[in-house]
Amino acid sequence: MILIGELSLWIALLMAAWATTAGFAGAFTEREELIASARRALYAMCGFVVMAAAGLWTALLTSDFSFKFVASETSRNLPSVYKFTAFWGGQAGSLLFWALILSCYTAIAVRTGRKSNRELMPFVVPTLSAIALFFLLTICFGANPYSRLDFIPLDGRGLNPQLQNPGMALHPPNLYLGYIATAIPFAYAVGALITRRLDNEWLTSVRRWVLVSWLFNTVGIIIGMWWAYVELGWGGYWAWDPVENASFLPWLINTAFLHSIMVQEKRGMLKKWNVTLVVSAFLAAILGTFITRSGVISSVHAFAQSSVGYWFLGFLLLSIAVTVLLVGTRLRDLKATAELESMVSREASFLFNNLLLVGIAFSVLWGTLFPILSEAVRGTKITVGPPFFNQVNVPLGLLLLLLTGIGPLIAWRRASSANLRRQFTGPVVAGIVALALLLALGMRDISAIIAYTLGAFVLMTILQEFRKGVEARHRMYAESRPVALLHLVARNRRRYGGYIVHVGIVVLFAAFAGLAFKEEFDVSLKGGEQYAAVDPYGHQWRFVSQGVSRYDELNRHTTAVLLEAFRDGKRVGVIKTEKRQYVDSRGVPSFEPSTEVGIMSGLRQDVYVVLAGVTGEDTAEMRITFNPLVWWVWYGGMIMALGGLIVMWPQAERKRRQAGYEAVLEPATTAATPAVR
Amino acid sequence: MKARTKFLIGGALVLGTSGFLMASSIRTTGVYYLTPTELATKVSVDPSFYETGVKVGARVVPGSIVRDPGGTFMKFTVTDGARTYPVSYHGIAPDTFTDGVDVVLEGRLDRNGTFRATTVLAKCASRYEDAPQKYQQTPGYRANGAAAQRT
Numbered sequence: 001m002i003l004i005g006e007l008s009l010w011i012a013l014l015m016a017a018w019a020t021t022a023g024f025a026g027a028f029t030e031r032e033e034l035i036a037s038a039r040r041a042l043y044a045m046c047g048f049v050v051m052a053a054a055g056l057w058t059a060l061l062t063s064d065f066s067f068k069f070v071a072s073e074t075s076r077n078l079p080s081v082y083k084f085t086a087f088w089g090g091q092a093g094s095l096l097f098w099a100l101i102l103s104c105y106t107a108i109a110v111r112t113g114r115k116s117n118r119e120l121m122p123f124v125v126p127t128l129s130a131i132a133l134f135f136l137l138t139i140c141f142g143a144n145p146y147s148r149l150d151f152i153p154l155d156g157r158g159l160n161p162q163l164q165n166p167g168m169a170l171h172p173p174n175l176y177l178g179y180i181a182t183a184i185p186f187a188y189a190v191g192a193l194i195t196r197r198l199d200n201e202w203l204t205s206v207r208r209w210v211l212v213s214w215l216f217n218t219v220g221i222i223i224g225m226w227w228a229y230v231e232l233g234w235g236g237y238w239a240w241d242p243v244e245n246a247s248f249l250p251w252l253i254n255t256a257f258l259h260s261i262m263v264q265e266k267r268g269m270l271k272k273w274n275v276t277l278v279v280s281a282f283l284a285a286i287l288g289t290f291i292t293r294s295g296v297i298s299s300v301h302a303f304a305q306s307s308v309g310y311w312f313l314g315f316l317l318l319s320i321a322v323t324v325l326l327v328g329t330r331l332r333d334l335k336a337t338a339e340l341e342s343m344v345s346r347e348a349s350f351l352f353n354n355l356l357l358v359g360i361a362f363s364v365l366w367g368t369l370f371p372i373l374s375e376a377v378r379g380t381k382i383t384v385g386p387p388f389f390n391q392v393n394v395p396l397g398l399l400l401l402l403l404t405g406i407g408p409l410i411a412w413r414r415a416s417s418a419n420l421r422r423q424f425t426g427p428v429v430a431g432i433v434a435l436a437l438l439l440a441l442g443m444r445d446i447s448a449i450i451a452y453t454l455g456a457f458v459l460m461t462i463l464q465e466f467r468k469g470v471e472a473r474h475r476m477y478a479e480s481r482p483v484a485l486l487h488l489v490a491r492n493r494r495r496y497g498g499y500i501v502h503v504g505i506v507v508l509f510a511a512f513a514g515l516a517f518k519e520e521f522d523v524s525l526k527g528g529e530q531y532a533a534v535d536p537y538g539h540q541w542r543f544v545s546q547g548v549s550r551y552d553e554l555n556r557h558t559t560a561v562l563l564e565a566f567r568d569g570k571r572v573g574v575i576k577t578e579k580r581q582y583v584d585s586r587g588v589p590s591f592e593p594s595t596e597v598g599i600m601s602g603l604r605q606d607v608y609v610v611l612a613g614v615t616g617e618d619t620a621e622m623r624i625t626f627n628p629l630v631w632w633v634w635y636g637g638m639i640m641a642l643g644g645l646i647v648m649w650p651q652a653e654r655k656r657r658q659a660g661y662e663a664v665l666e667p668a669t670t671a672a673t674p675a676v677r
Numbered sequence: 678m679k680a681r682t683k684f685l686i687g688g689a690l691v692l693g694t695s696g697f698l699m700a701s702s703i704r705t706t707g708v709y710y711l712t713p714t715e716l717a718t719k720v721s722v723d724p725s726f727y728e729t730g731v732k733v734g735a736r737v738v739p740g741s742i743v744r745d746p747g748g749t750f751m752k753f754t755v756t757d758g759a760r761t762y763p764v765s766y767h768g769i770a771p772d773t774f775t776d777g778v779d780v781v782l783e784g785r786l787d788r789n790g791t792f793r794a795t796t797v798l799a800k801c802a803s804r805y806e807d808a809p810q811k812y813q814q815t816p817g818y819r820a821n822g823a824a825a826q827r828t
Binding site for chain 2: 161162232233234339340341342343345348351352355356359360362363366367370371374380381382383384385387388391392395396399522524592593594595610612613615616621623
């Protein structure tokens, strides 16, 4: 199996090369047999990449240490699940994983798009093949997971303890699925630009793939935040590290696209802009890969760095050149068919939403690349950290939150003042009530106050939309309200799914604003001693150390400290925090000791305990943090994913037409009349 | 005024604001990222670099780490091969912080020549493709499956 896998990798490379050359040749000369041959080669490539991946998985699971990759990423006593996930734990394997996902996506995209996009497909196939070819070349000649050692070590180096976490099974695959899905819209864009078929049809398929990318990207980022939070022990979940920023960029661009595409569908505007966004998302994904793989920017993540990064730089530059050339020569075909009529219209609010999202994306990119830029221009590296990103993005983010409430309520084309009054009275009142409450409760953090006020405003707009829709169905079809709600969402998935995503966003903002009230204490406790502290809500806490215990587990020595926690005199539980020393199968320590954070979670806050070390026999040095509203981040993420799923869920053609999402101009009153047809 | 013009003005306002935010934030929050040698040069040219917040990227000199019992106060030495600085740090060091590892320090150089770090970020060297050679100098590693390291 392993040998077959290794062979398959090379065959896949040949297939990709053929699909690219035959595909482009066939598409430009319009020779059917070449086009068909390229398509078949692409399917075959997918099959061979799957076999190549299966081969590497076999090698990992059977601990075949004759392969350098297996020996450096796993060890005999590693639990099987981590042997499996070690596939994407190192450079070579993760590239193969990229190629695996890319070829599966590619096969699916070509298969599902063969009927609806007949004219584009001949170009989509070779474009996707070319991307796959690049990855396979990088794998075969840059970082081959099948490269062998000239001897067989007794045991492997093992997997970094920080990667031995369920996050490892979930975070990278989701992020990769999100990243790589941007390749399909990119290929469609290339195809549409070459053939000049830049009407709205191709965007329907593209939108679906952007949604796929957006959904996995969202889930991947949120899981990454959770993983960092429970594993790294610095008490937060987002540090504006270059690698994190790299995953955030495609998300921002995809989000912008998902909004601006509606403007093109309804009004025939923003064509250039949308093509640019589609292409930029892919470029951002490649740029992100370059940043993480090359080490040009210092990051704490610093995984799998090597010269392979420069392959990506080359590929990135090539892709930029191709797209600039294509868009530049097709500007005339991208002319808008309508003009902006009023500033108080949904188009205008979407335009501002896009400007803000792209502005945020640009500032994140700028801050991330600033060390390189300043070194190139001024000769010294200047870095910017979280303060920079927060100063820039908190105001922009809050503006965006405001638009989240405004956008869905304003009518297309031109909103009347009666429309505005009807739509905004309730939400504005909700916002003012929230503001008054916060001030009365004595909250003084400006950003947090604004965030919660706007959050209340946005939630009210969404509630109002749901209520209106339900009431209308209730009246017209005499459905009971729960049934009406169900039908409302099911018949208008895109609209109401989108609202649910917005609810998730509000919850996330609420959680982020909670960070302003975080409190930390450095504590040193002997067994039996206690420490008293007050949490941000004003509750009295007492932590009693139960002493230090030392014992051995599966593949590690553990030093654990138990803290009994009391809130306002009532015992609420025990928090355990550990230092772990991982060992290999001969009991020799591998890696540095690692920390397991003790977390007691609740809706209001997490109590987060990190063991810094043990002095003498049983004095534990710890840092205790009250982290308000952290769970809301995970809930917000889940709500967003749910909303995304609802939007994505395939809808039969007839129903979609009923729901009014055809690319036609609709009367200006769309937003004011609940969609009940 | 046409809506398009109004929008262009609005858009310019949004972009202008974000541009201004970016420029001003870089001025107020940007810090120099230096190697020990560069830091020494800066300080000798302009003494105001003492007690100024900077970032320093360097390697921990193996064997130089002295931890106070309990592990929340430590002293160590960092080097870039040419220039060496003693460092003091109060706080919790990351798990990956150990002999011979590359670190990024945030903090300030005091007038006695000690770097007082407020944050210590350690790169997780084990995931570097070029790690084996570097890692052979670290005690925990020589013992561990030396065979696999020779690659």
